[in-house]
Amino acid sequence: MRLRIHRRIKLSEQTQMLLLGMGTGVVVGYAAVLFILLIELMQVAFFGESGKLFEVLQYTPWYRIVLVPALGGLAAGMAIQFLAPEARGHGVSEVMEAIALEGGVIRGRVALVKTLASAFTLGSGGAVGREGPIVQIGAAIASKIGQVFGANSRQLTTLAGCGAAAGIAAIFNAPIAGAIFSLEVILGDFGLATFAPIVLASVMGTVVAQSQLGNYPSFEAPAYKFESLFIEVPLFMVLGILAGLLSVAFIRALEHSEDSFTRLRVWEPLKAAIGGLMVGLIGLAVPHVMGGGYSVMTAALFDRLPWMLLCSLIVLKLVATSITVGSGGSGGTFAPALFLGVALGGAFGQLAQILFPAHTGSPGAYALVGMGAVLAGAAQAPLTALLLAFEVTNSYQTILPVMIACSISAIITRRYARESIYTMKLARRGIDIRAGREVHVLRALKVSGVMNRQVTCVQESMKFGELLEFVSHTRYGDFPVLNADGKLSGVISFQDYKEVALEQGLEDVIIVRELMNSDVVTVTERDDLDVALQRVASRDFEQIPVVAADDPRRVVGMLSRRDILIAYNKALLQLRSPAPPSGEPGPGKPAGEGAAVKDRTDR
Helix, strand or coil: CCCCHHHHCCCCHHHHHHHHHHHHHHHHHHHHHHHHHHHHHHHHHHHCCCCCHHHHHHHCCHHHHHHHHHHHHHHHHHHHHHHCHHHCCCCHHHHHHHHHHCCCCCCCHHHHHHHHHHHHHHHCCCCCECHHHHHHHHHHHHHHHHHHCCCCHHHHHHHHHHHHHHHHHHHHCCHHHHHHHHHHHHHCCCCHHHHHHHHHHHHHHHHHHHHHHCCCCCCCCCCCCCCCHHHHHHHHHHHHHHHHHHHHHHHHHHHHHHHHHHHCCCCHHHHHHHHHHHHHHHHHHCHHHCCCCHHHHHHHHCCCCCHHHHHHHHHHHHHHHHHHHHCCCCCECHHHHHHHHHHHHHHHHHHHHHHCCCCCCCHHHHHHHHHHHHHHHHCCCHHHHHHHHHHHHCCHHHHHHHHHHHHHHHHHHHHHCCCCCCHHHHHHCCCCCCCCHHHHHHHHCEHHHCCECCCEEEECCCEHHHHHHHHCCCCCCEEEEECCCCCEEEEEEHHHHHHHHCCCCCCCCCEHHHCCECCCCCEECCCEHHHHHHHHHHCCCCEEEEEECCEEEEEEEEEEHHHHHHHHHHHHHHHHCCCCCCCCCCCCCCCCCCCCCEECCCC
16 A cells, blocks of 8 residues: 555655655665675676776686676676566666656666666676666666655656666765766756755765765775966867767767667577677777776776777777677666776876976876766766766866866767767657657557547448438548458548538439548557657648558557547646556556457448
8 A cells, every 4th residue: 555645744745855865865875885795796706706807807717708798798688688678778768768758657676677687797897887777776766665655757756866866976975976967967957846855865875875885986086286277278178079079989889889789680688698798809808898997997097007008998998888788788888988088088198298298287187087078978967077077086176177178078979969878769769858748748658548449431432422421420520441452541531522512413423432532641559649649730630540550551440639638638647646556557558458440331
């Protein structure tokens, strides 16, 4: 039995959300701790040793470096395939889709499956990060908490943001960046109603992580001192341009990899195994690309990696991450974006120091700026990137160069890629996160759940007099017309025969085929109501035929403008009401099948 806070305790909605946000932060904080420990446990199980992965791999037999990522990919793929298909991918896009289309409703099992699948992928050396998974894990936990307490769609959306913020904050020990990431990327809303619960959740997630793991960030960064901003500002601008171009390349590589593996006609878990095998082959040559790469980023920030290795890491990490994500491995793209930025900035900094030795800071300073710039471009989150760089260094001296590079990188990426590493996946599914709620609601509803299956069709050979007699007994004015084989050949409406109806003596002379409109506008059962509404409105129809997805000439129902509006209004009411119990269909789920189509050939 679901509990509803406002019925049991007389608290204002804002107070309720603050308490739920804090509670969510605590629970997600412990989930993040368990997730980190599970990844380490998986690494020990796969490679026999914990610690810095690229150092462990230097003493690992070559066949294990190649085969272990394939085994981890297969295990992750099977967990996703059989337990929760929505746990596939990096996780952030899936949370954004759930918020946009499902009102923040996420199945509770997603948290468990995502934890397990991501631990398999990361522990076996998959070239992804743990931030994307913890966003989905945190959001799923928060959504489940909200459903238990009967939260409505708006509250569930805020709680999903709380879960994401707490997860990022706990992983990075960066509460400000965690909160801003959730507000900037996940929700796109900085309103007070969402801001306060998310900040509290982020703080509580950090407190829990610090109490269990200690007060230190995911990677270390030294304090930097910039020598001459008048000389270095142009260099930071150039670095911002390069970071923007690298962000575009990263987005395109992810897109191309997903396309390539989609075309590969094999079992889905086997795709993840193939991807793991490919990553293992890359890691055999350069083990630094495997895993999350936090220790590698720390080495680059302290200027401990040679120039040629940094340049190779830019290319190989981009390829390895794209393969891991595209093949179906479970892991995030947040850390790889940071990795690419650190490698780019470190290489650029070493070059700048050679050219201007007396006027430039250490290469590690440029690595830090590059880290923020690539994240700002690839994720289209400049504010998150700026605050993360500040929290990592605790130095105001980093603010100016990071602001310059982040701004330029974000502008270039938006100009040439349009979508981010998170929205790209959604855009390919036809989901526009920037669109209004009404579009999301219509796209969440399918024609199959709204259409009228009690359809009356007319035959081409029907005489005009019979049609008039038939029309007088029905409330509709638009009818599908079938040929002798029972296939759709046209539609007929009052507009098609209104002039003939005024003339006498034509009832037995003219047949329907001579009056019908053969240029038919239809929708399929699988189309969403946004598509259907556009087609209904294209010629000002009251209703249009619904055809089978596998046969565009077999009529299975009719869809009217009124049906669409009624379904839309019901969906809005459901989104504003408390969440349905776990297991019940949400507002976007199709209804059951109705009766079959009837053929009115006897009229």
